[in-house]
Amino acid sequence: MNDPIYTPPAVWTEEAPSGGQFASINRPISGPTHDKTLPVGEHPLQLWSQGTPNGIKVTVMLEELLAAGHPGAEYDAWLIRIGEGDQFSSGFVEINPNSKIPAFLDRETGVRVFESGSILLYLAEKFGAFLPKDLSARTETLNWLFWQMGSAPYLGGGFGHFYKYAPEKYEYPINRFTMEIKRQLDLLDKTLADRAFIAGDEYTIADIAIWPWYGALVRGEVYDAVEFLSAHEYTNVIRWADAVAERPAVKRGLRVNRTSDNNTDWISERHSATDLD
Ligand SMILES: N[C@@H](CCC(=O)N[C@@H](CS)C(=O)NCC(=O)O)C(=O)O
Numbered sequence: 001m002n003d004p005i006y007t008p009p010a011v012w013t014e015e016a017p018s019g020g021q022f023a024s025i026n027r028p029i030s031g032p033t034h035d036k037t038l039p040v041g042e043h044p045l046q047l048w049s050q051g052t053p054n055g056i057k058v059t060v061m062l063e064e065l066l067a068a069g070h071p072g073a074e075y076d077a078w079l080i081r082i083g084e085g086d087q088f089s090s091g092f093v094e095i096n097p098n099s100k101i102p103a104f105l106d107r108e109t110g111v112r113v114f115e116s117g118s119i120l121l122y123l124a125e126k127f128g129a130f131l132p133k134d135l136s137a138r139t140e141t142l143n144w145l146f147w148q149m150g151s152a153p154y155l156g157g158g159f160g161h162f163y164k165y166a167p168e169k170y171e172y173p174i175n176r177f178t179m180e181i182k183r184q185l186d187l188l189d190k191t192l193a194d195r196a197f198i199a200g201d202e203y204t205i206a207d208i209a210i211w212p213w214y215g216a217l218v219r220g221e222v223y224d225a226v227e228f229l230s231a232h233e234y235t236n237v238i239r240w241a242d243a244v245a246e247r248p249a250v251k252r253g254l255r256v257n258r259t260s261d262n263n264t265d266w267i268s269e270r271h272s273a274t275d276l277d
Contacts (some may be wrong), residue, residue, distance in 0.1 A: 014028055022165070024083075024085075025082065025083065025085055025087075027088075030097065030098070030099065031088075031093060031097075031099075032088055032089060032090040032092075032093045033085060033088040033089075034088065034089055034090070035089070035090045036089035036090060036091055037089075037090070037091040038078065038089070038091035038092060038095065039078050040076070040107075041076025041078075041271050042076070042271075043074045043075050043076050043107075043271075044072070044106060044107045044108040045062070045072075045073065045074065045075035045076070045104070045105075045106055045107075046075065046076050046078070046104065046105045046106075046107060047059070047062070047075055047076065047077040047078065047102060047103075047104050047257075048077075048078045048080050048092060048095065048101065048102070048103045048104075049077060049078075049079075049080055049101040049102035049103070049257050050079060050080050050081065050082055050101050050257050050258070051254070051255075051256060051257040051258035051266070052082075052101065053152070053156070053212035053213045053216060053222065054100070054101065054102060054116045054212070055101050055102045055116075055257055056212040056253060056254055056256075057102070057116045057119075057120060057208055057209055057212055058102045058104065058116060058119050058120070058123075059077060059252075059253035059254070059256040059257065059270070060208050060211075060212070060249060060250050060253030060254070061119075061120055061123050061124075061130070061205065061208050061253070062075050062077075062123070062253065063249035063250075063252040063253040063256075063276075064129075064130065064208065064247070064249040064250075064253070065123065065127050065129055065130075066249070066273065067248060067249040067252075068129055068130075070127045070129065072127070073123070073127060074272070074273070075270070076269075076270070076271050077256050077257050077269060077270040077271075078257075078269055079257050079259070079268045079269055080092065080101050080103075080257075082100075082101060087099045087100060087101060087103075094112075095112045095114065096112075096114035097114075098114060098115075100114075102114075102116055102119060104119045104122075106122070106126070115149070116149075116209065117145050117146065117148065117149045117209060120145065120205040120208060120209055121142075121145065121205065124204075124205050130203065130204050130205045130208065131204060131205055132199075132200075132202060132204065137199065137200055137202070140199045140200060141199040141200075141204045141205060141206045142206075143199070143206075144198045144199050144206035144209075144210065145205055145206050145209050147210075148206070148209040148210045148213070149209070151184055152213045152214075154177060154180045154181065154184070155177075155181055155184070155213055155214070155217065156213065158173070158176075158177035158180065158181075159174075159177035159178060159180070159181045159223070159225075160222065160223045162174050162177060163177070163178070163223060163225060163228070164223045164224065164225070178228075178229070181217075181229065182229060182230075184214070185214065185217075185218070185229070185231070185234045185237060186234070188210070188214055188234070188236075188237050189233075189234040189235070189236045189237050190236075191236075192236035192237060192239070192240045193236050196240075196243075197240070198210055198240075203244075203247075207240075207244055211241065211244045211245075211250070214237065214241070215237075215240070215241035215244055215245065216241075217229070217231065218231040218234055218237050218238050218241050219238075219241050219242070219245065252276050255267055255276060256270045256276070257269070257270070
């Protein structure tokens, strides 16, 4: 592997794959790599995604909407295999020029939506659900929604990458990102000390956005880092994460757009409620 002491050249050029789990899909340019249209189902709402923490936010939101009595939230969820580069097809790039799951289309309005936070907000506004109407409570919800969008890259792209996925472990980035993730967990823990949910007494899109990353982290479902981070110390986060995990719609949303030879509960595509029943 590389010498840990690296002197950057004057101009960076791509010389060799970096190694590591995501090396085969990383590219220094945007745009499609191949022509392929996306499959489209019968429902107005179409989702192209994979069951990663960012993907799960949207399937949980859709299942929550259905559970709350919004039949218009019926959806088709198609699997995008990011490890195989499906996110670089011409059809996917038309919906999300940033080539990342989740990507979403509302055929009723013709609106394309990308970025998981934008998809959650779009659905919350379309159905008038999981986003308080009162200006102060709505703003507090959006504060935390945008906090998640800005903070989780330090968890996934920073801590998770260097602690779990990097082909070699380097102390400097692991220290730097562990410090930040423990600060974020401490912030969530203090926030949840006197409220049931992230933005207050109500379960909102802030919980739906934050739980798949930080809830999964303290429950040991991502990065295998519970002991390393002393996650047991964040008791309020654990209480909240466990409560959210018990919601039936969360359990359903977690099963969509996932594949495994060992887990027969998971479904790679979802086109009707009966696919999950
Ligand atoms: N900020 C984006 C992040 C989306 C994202 O990073 N998606 C990852 C999977 S969790 C992805 O598609 N990676 C494929 C790639 O980078 O090529 C969002 O919240 O929607």
